[in-house]
Amino acid sequence: MALTDAAIDKIKQMIMSGELAPGDRLPRxxxxxxxxxxxxxxxxxxVRALALINVLDVRQGDGTFVTSLQPHLLLEAMSFVVDFHRDDTVLQFLEVRRVLEPAATAMAAVHMSEAEVAELRLILDDLPDGPSVTELVANDLRFHKHIAAGSGNPVLCSLIDSLSGPTTRARVWRGLTQEGALEKTREQHVAICDAIAARNPEVARAWATVHVAGVEEWLRRTL
Known part of the structure; x- marks a missing residue:
């Protein structure tokens, strides 16, 4: 094991053992x-390596601290890597979305509060009649992010959020080129929202699968 790797491992063990907790300052x-x-x-x-992946926070003149270790922080490094995807890997990202989003949607049907469901309805209502593709995609991103947050699992929410970027362009392509894509997206969003509001996780899961798979199927044919 390289010396730097050994050093990383020793600091990691201090955190995992509880010797260093989130927010703690490292010794001199x-x-x-x-x-x-x-x-x-x-x-x-x-320390530099662990700071790059948001495990440590180096504050000039103040010291080095363990971060909050929240999932969204730790997964930012993955988002950075994801940003360098090639167009031919978009299908792979969609395949992962097809696994994760239906699960998050089923969990949201169980865990979302009535207020959160009402907010999901408001997101749908914010979409104007005859929206542009840009408006539809922006609304789509808000809709799915709210559901992921409503799953009650911050790790799952962060993973889904990190996968949104690479598939945004595919959503735009579909909206521009596939006949009926705007109407289909709106209808499926309403069906997903209705299933969540009805507290029916399996129906919510099924509609989310259909929704993501529709983009994936279109992209396979296009490519």
Missing amino acids: ETDLAERLGLSRNSLREA
Whole structure:
């Protein structure tokens, strides 16, 4: 194991054991390096690496702290990698969405409060009659993000959110080129919302699967 990897592993173990909790400040560099049996250079490289993936927060003049370790922070690094996708991988992202979004939608049917369901209805109502493709896609993103948040699982919500970017262009393509895409999207959103409001997770799951699979099927034919 490389020295930097060993240093990363030792800091990770301190966090996992509870010795360092979210928000805690790390000991002084000299003290921590001596305690862990590391060189100061190896420790610095480990701190830089862990800061890049939002495990540590280096505050100039104040010290180095463990972040909140919230899922949305830790998954930002994945979002960065996802942004460099190629067009021919969009189908793979859609396949992952087809696995995750129906599960999140089924969970939302169980966990969303009445106020959150009402807000989902408002998102649908915000879409004007005869919307542009841009308006439809923006509304679509809001709709699915609200459902993912309503699943009650922050990790699942963050994963779905990180997958939204690569599939946005496919949604726009479909809206521009597929006849009836705007009406179909609106109808499926209403069906998903109705199933969530009725507290019927399996119907909600089924409609979400149909919804995401429709974009995927269209893209396969187009490509």
